[in-house]
Amino acid sequence: MLRQSLAILAFFAAANAMLAQTSLFVPRNYLKSYEQGTRSWDGKPGPNYWQNRSAYNISASIDPKTRRLSGEETITYFNNSPDTLKIVRFKLQHDRYRKGVQRSFDVAASDVSDEGTRIESLTFNGRVVDANDQNRSATFLDVSIKDTPLKPRSSATFSVRWSYTLPAAKGSARECVCDSTTFFVPYWYPQIAVYDDLNGWASHPYTGQQEFYHDFADYDVTIKMPAGFQVWATGEWQNARDILNPEYLSRWEKAHSSAAVISVFSEKELKAGWVYRNPKLPESAKLSGSSAPVSFRFKASDVPDFAFAASDHYNWDANSVVVDDKTGRRTFVSAAYNTTSTDYPQVAKIAADGIRLMSTWLPGYPFPYPVMTVFNGDDGMEYPMMCNDVSTAPRSPMTLTIHEISHTYFPFMMGINEQDHAWMDEGWAAFFDYLLSDSLSNHTEGGVRDYSAIAGTENDVPPMVKSRNLTTAYRNASYQRPSQAYFTLLDLLGYEKFHACMTEYMNRWKGKHPAPFDFFQTWNNASGQNLDWFWKPWFFDWGYPDLGIQGVIRDEAANCQVILVERKGNIPVPIHLEVEYADGSKETFHQTAAVWRDGKQNVRVACTEGKTVKTVLLGKTTIPDVDRGDNKWGKKG
Numbered sequence: 001m002l003r004q005s006l007a008i009l010a011f012f013a014a015a016n017a018m019l020a021q022t023s024l025f026v027p028r029n030y031l032k033s034y035e036q037g038t039r040s041w042d043g044k045p046g047p048n049y050w051q052n053r054s055a056y057n058i059s060a061s062i063d064p065k066t067r068r069l070s071g072e073e074t075i076t077y078f079n080n081s082p083d084t085l086k087i088v089r090f091k092l093q094h095d096r097y098r099k100g101v102q103r104s105f106d107v108a109a110s111d112v113s114d115e116g117t118r119i120e121s122l123t124f125n126g127r128v129v130d131a132n133d134q135n136r137s138a139t140f141l142d143v144s145i146k147d148t149p150l151k152p153r154s155s156a157t158f159s160v161r162w163s164y165t166l167p168a169a170k171g172s173a174r175e176c177v178c179d180s181t182t183f184f185v186p187y188w189y190p191q192i193a194v195y196d197d198l199n200g201w202a203s204h205p206y207t208g209q210q211e212f213y214h215d216f217a218d219y220d221v222t223i224k225m226p227a228g229f230q231v232w233a234t235g236e237w238q239n240a241r242d243i244l245n246p247e248y249l250s251r252w253e254k255a256h257s258s259a260a261v262i263s264v265f266s267e268k269e270l271k272a273g274w275v276y277r278n279p280k281l282p283e284s285a286k287l288s289g290s291s292a293p294v295s296f297r298f299k300a301s302d303v304p305d306f307a308f309a310a311s312d313h314y315n316w317d318a319n320s321v322v323v324d325d326k327t328g329r330r331t332f333v334s335a336a337y338n339t340t341s342t343d344y345p346q347v348a349k350i351a352a353d354g355i356r357l358m359s360t361w362l363p364g365y366p367f368p369y370p371v372m373t374v375f376n377g378d379d380g381m382e383y384p385m386m387c388n389d390v391s392t393a394p395r396s397p398m399t400l401t402i403h404e405i406s407h408t409y410f411p412f413m414m415g416i417n418e419q420d421h422a423w424m425d426e427g428w429a430a431f432f433d434y435l436l437s438d439s440l441s442n443h444t445e446g447g448v449r450d451y452s453a454i455a456g457t458e459n460d461v462p463p464m465v466k467s468r469n470l471t472t473a474y475r476n477a478s479y480q481r482p483s484q485a486y487f488t489l490l491d492l493l494g495y496e497k498f499h500a501c502m503t504e505y506m507n508r509w510k511g512k513h514p515a516p517f518d519f520f521q522t523w524n525n526a527s528g529q530n531l532d533w534f535w536k537p538w539f540f541d542w543g544y545p546d547l548g549i550q551g552v553i554r555d556e557a558a559n560c561q562v563i564l565v566e567r568k569g570n571i572p573v574p575i576h577l578e579v580e581y582a583d584g585s586k587e588t589f590h591q592t593a594a595v596w597r598d599g600k601q602n603v604r605v606a607c608t609e610g611k612t613v614k615t616v617l618l619g620k621t622t623i624p625d626v627d628r629g630d631n632k633w634g635k636k637g
């Protein structure tokens with residue numbers, strides 16, 4: 001009897017402990033990961049956490065005349081899951097251009113083809129995969145391996161030969177046939193999709209809207225281009241010594257330890273044929289069809305994707321920056337650009353200065369990559385160690401450069417499932433681009449994306465709704481609202497605690513796939529406070545931020561005036577008051593969003609004893625407020 005009671009008590013204690021972990025709504029599918037120990041309630045990866053990985057060995061080439069990309073790859077895939085895999089899912093992201101495939105945005109009809117990616121051959125562990133075992137749907141290719149399934153903790157190899165034609169129309173999202181001899185190439189190789197503990201095989205195709213979710217992998221990639229082209233790519237360039245003439249090799253090497261920007265080569269030098277050991281073939285040889293292609297080899301480890309770019313007439317600036325003061329480790333930072341892009345000569349320096357601030361201030365974590373290249377394409381788009389950034393001239397390239405590079409942390413170093421939780425990555429990039437640009441430019445360049453105008457409308461969907469389910473509400477839920485939540489969080493915790501939480505989050509989940517509750521619980525755990533009261537309205541609830549000044553009253557006993565601030569909206573934001581007194585003096589009062597933690601509706605802010613308040617202004621740019629009509633009190637003049 002006693003034993004039974006104890007057992008019952010123990011059961012309730014355990015159940016209570018589970019419920020006490022969070023007051024947030026945890027979807028049932030997440031509970032499974034706690035039961036199975038792949039994730040844990042304190043926000044750490046669980047004792048049974050696993051993720052799969054790949055090693056890619058790829059050779060590819062582009063024929064600039066036809067824009068045809070041809071490649072072959074060998075992939076070694078490691079199944080670290082406890083499951084036996086009967087299919088392996090490939091992503092063929094270029095199939096967004098295959099006829100009949102679902103797309104978030106229109107593409108030019110001239111870029112659409114019946115076949116999309118042409119799979120020329122496919123083998124599994126050396127054996128040809130029968131056509132019946134290949135199932136194409138949306139942007140996926142499922143390869144059935146049911147006869148010889150992939151057991152837990154074992155590996156397999158796939159070899160694929162493929163080709164497709166690069167989309168040429170202007171506005172091909174995130175990739176670029178920038179001109180007839182300049183290419184930015186992502187989404188280009190058959191890549192194994194993520195199989196994870198939360199959802200099994202990733203099931204959201206690439207439609208053009210939601211971006212990354214890839215496993216970490218090692219890449220050894222060789223890109224072959226006609227003579228006269230330079231290739232930039234994810235990873236470290238392995239064979240510069242074989243390709244560059246001594247003068248240019250020496251500039252490239254010098255830039256690896258130079259804080260000052262060095263021109264590796266200019267358009268003029270590249271076109272004149274001085275840069276490369278293999279001189280350009282004479283016109284006669286080209287006409288006869290012979291060519292001497294050059295192979296550029298790159299290696300990168302532990303990255304979730306690989307992109308490359310090529311041009312025969314771009315300028316190349318480079319410098320480097322210390323990203324870890326403890327070890328002196330540097331990152332080699334480049335800008336590759338068209339001579340007509342008048343903002344681009346600033347980009348290599350801005351990029352290096354930004355990376356330094358990212359490493360030391362926000363997020364305040366050593367930049368993880370040895371290389372970063374900002375390539376003058378036609379978009380604002382990040383890839384590991386590469387950006388496809390349009391020229392912003394005559395405006396400054398500051399914010400765009402900082403934004404795209406800051407994505408290195410989220411979703412790359414932290415392998416966010418951005419297709420489901422874009423706020424875990426775009427929200428941070430929007431937060432970083434404002435604060436870092438503002439700091440680097442002496443407060444002339446930073447811009448906050450406006451949340452107030454959309455907040456509380458039907459299009460202000462709580463960020464916890466999966467990104468893949470959003471269309472018109474996607475941007476606000478991914479950028480505006482979460483970035484404002486992060487501003488509020490920084491203010492709430494103060495830099496030291498904020499930085500400690502960020503560092504703990506990164507230490508725990510670097511190179512892994514954190515999901516929303518891993519983020520919430522880690523910050524609760526590392527800050528030593530339960531922030532559920534903050535996460536819930538900002539990420540789970542419908543609503544809006546709105547504070548107002550109810551009035552200014554006199555507190556006779558304290559001989560001061562008191563400003564009454566009312567919380568009219570459910571989303572908690574700081575109280576920031578700028579007060580001007582009748583004697584012309586000014587005073588600023590600030591209280592973090594923590595004043596609303598216990599559900600208060602009103603806050604009294606006491607002014608300086610003996611002074612008479614003339615005007616009060618409530619709010620500032622990083623504090624959203626849907627109705628600023630009641631944020632002023634008193635009259636100027």
Ligand SMILES: [Zn+2]
Nearest residue numbers: 403407426429
């Ligand atoms: Zn972004």
